[in-house]
Amino acid sequence: MRAVVYNGPRDVAVQDVPDARIERPTDVLVRITSTNICGSDLHMYEGRTDFPRGGVFGHENLGQVAEVGDAVDRVKAGDWVAIPFNIGCGFCKNCERGLSAFCLTTADRSVMPNMAGAAYGFADMGPYRGGQADLLRVPYGDYNCLKLPPDAEERQNDYVMLADIFPTGWHATELAGLRPGESIVIYGAGPVGLMAAHAAMIKGACMVMVVDRHPDRLRLAGSIGALPIDDSKGSAVDQVLELTNGIGADRGCECVGYQAHDPQGHEHPNMTMNDLVKSVKFTGGIGVVGVFTPQDPAPQDPLYKQGEIVFDHGLFWFKGQTIGVGQCNVKAYNRPLRDLISTGRAKPSFIVSHELPLGEAPTAYRHFDARDDGWTKVILKPAA
Numbered sequence: 001m002r003a004v005v006y007n008g009p010r011d012v013a014v015q016d017v018p019d020a021r022i023e024r025p026t027d028v029l030v031r032i033t034s035t036n037i038c039g040s041d042l043h044m045y046e047g048r049t050d051f052p053r054g055g056v057f058g059h060e061n062l063g064q065v066a067e068v069g070d071a072v073d074r075v076k077a078g079d080w081v082a083i084p085f086n087i088g089c090g091f092c093k094n095c096e097r098g099l100s101a102f103c104l105t106t107a108d109r110s111v112m113p114n115m116a117g118a119a120y121g122f123a124d125m126g127p128y129r130g131g132q133a134d135l136l137r138v139p140y141g142d143y144n145c146l147k148l149p150p151d152a153e154e155r156q157n158d159y160v161m162l163a164d165i166f167p168t169g170w171h172a173t174e175l176a177g178l179r180p181g182e183s184i185v186i187y188g189a190g191p192v193g194l195m196a197a198h199a200a201m202i203k204g205a206c207m208v209m210v211v212d213r214h215p216d217r218l219r220l221a222g223s224i225g226a227l228p229i230d231d232s233k234g235s236a237v238d239q240v241l242e243l244t245n246g247i248g249a250d251r252g253c254e255c256v257g258y259q260a261h262d263p264q265g266h267e268h269p270n271m272t273m274n275d276l277v278k279s280v281k282f283t284g285g286i287g288v289v290g291v292f293t294p295q296d297p298a299p300q301d302p303l304y305k306q307g308e309i310v311f312d313h314g315l316f317w318f319k320g321q322t323i324g325v326g327q328c329n330v331k332a333y334n335r336p337l338r339d340l341i342s343t344g345r346a347k348p349s350f351i352v353s354h355e356l357p358l359g360e361a362p363t364a365y366r367h368f369d370a371r372d373d374g375w376t377k378v379i380l381k382p383a384a
């Protein structure tokens with residue numbers, strides 16, 4: 001099969017690799033028809049993680065079931081499925097509690113002895129190959145495949161967002177504790193930030209502010225009724241305070257991660273975290289889904305080599321804020337979010353700028369990584 005293979009920093013190629021296949025009776029084999037490039041892929045693509053050379057990217061996957069193992073009951077060949085980026089088992093202590101991003105049995109214990117959580121094509125998240133390929137092996141297929149309604153094939157561009165970013169944006173607003181009628185500020189108008197904004201609008205936020213400096217991304221935020229805040233035109237914190245009578249937003253979301261930078265491009269891994277503390281009100285809640293890593297092999301800030309940032313803990317404490325962080329437990333949300341899509345209440349495909357054949361992956365990575373104007377979200381179509 002063909003797959004998007006990582007050959008080193010900013011070097012991916014579409015290569016032939018051994019076919020994915022059923023390895024255990026609980027596996028499902030999926031023929032991938034839609035697979036997104038994610039901001040999380042970019043941390044790896046840029047060589048800012050220890051993703052192995054020769055590994056296959058791709059954790060936002062949708063397709064049609066090609067084959068099922070002997071112990072698979074619910075999922076059948078021919079079903080259309082969206083596959084959460086997390087690989088859970090369904091029976092461990094964390095999966096049972098809905099914390100599928102922290103599965104205890106699928107994790108790679110060579111990373112650290114108490115490691116929790118696994119994903120496809122992801123640094124430190126196990127040996128599982130990604131789905132930017134013709135085929136994907138899905139472990140514990142009955143648990144990890146979300147079956148899609150009859151309109152799945154024609155509305156793939158919406159449903160594929162269930163694999164990661166729509167639930168992740170939703171999760172950011174949950175971690176922040178958003179309730180109807182509250183205001184929220186979201187740092188980052190990439191796909192994840194835009195999904196957090198979409199979630200906040202659906203949940204009935206009174207005001208959704210989205211901070212970035214890319215006009216195309218800010219325009220998309222405006223297109224769903226959020227207030228775009230361009231931090232290249234002035235301090236984001238000041239603009240949020242002005243819009244909230246000096247009080248700050250009720251809630252805040254971090255949808256950027258450790259490669260946060262100023263509008264001039266200089267990285268400050270603490271920038272969004274400290275801006276959130278300043279632009280969220282006293283007693284407000286902050287949800288952090290932007291990725292932070294325990295190590296950075298090529299840090300731009302020496303402190304971040306070990307994942308450390310200078311955090312304004314004093315002000316955070318003084319303001320009595322709360323914070324929630326981490327990978328999204330996709331299984332906790334993907335079923336109801338699927339139903340919001342199928343009834344037309346949610347339309348996460350509004351961010352999609354490009355649908356490209358798998359062979360175009362190297363070009364797509366280059367443009368999406370450069371945040372080139374108009375490259376807001378790419379879906380690769382291996383079957384095209």
Ligand SMILES: NC(=O)c1ccc[n+]([C@@H]2O[C@H](COP(=O)([O-])OP(=O)(O)OC[C@H]3O[C@@H](n4cnc5c(N)ncnc54)[C@H](O)[C@@H]3O)[C@@H](O)[C@H]2O)c1
Pocket residue numbers: 038039040041042043164165168187188189190191192193211212213214217231255256257258259260261262271272288289290291292326327328371
């Ligand atoms: N927690 C999870 O489960 C999960 C899932 C998916 C993605 N992520 C992470 O979410 C983050 C965002 O993903 P994405 O696909 O939207 O990526 P992206 O890189 O396309 O978007 C990030 C956006 O943040 C903007 N930005 C950079 N510095 C900023 C700053 N200081 N203030 C405001 N905006 C700033 C950039 O201009 C860009 O538009 C990444 O770190 C990704 O790894 C986490």
Ligand SMILES: [Zn+2]
Pocket residue numbers: 038039040041059060085164165
């Ligand atoms: Zn992703």
Ligand SMILES: [Zn+2]
Pocket residue numbers: 088089090091092093094095096102103104105106
């Ligand atoms: Zn588990």
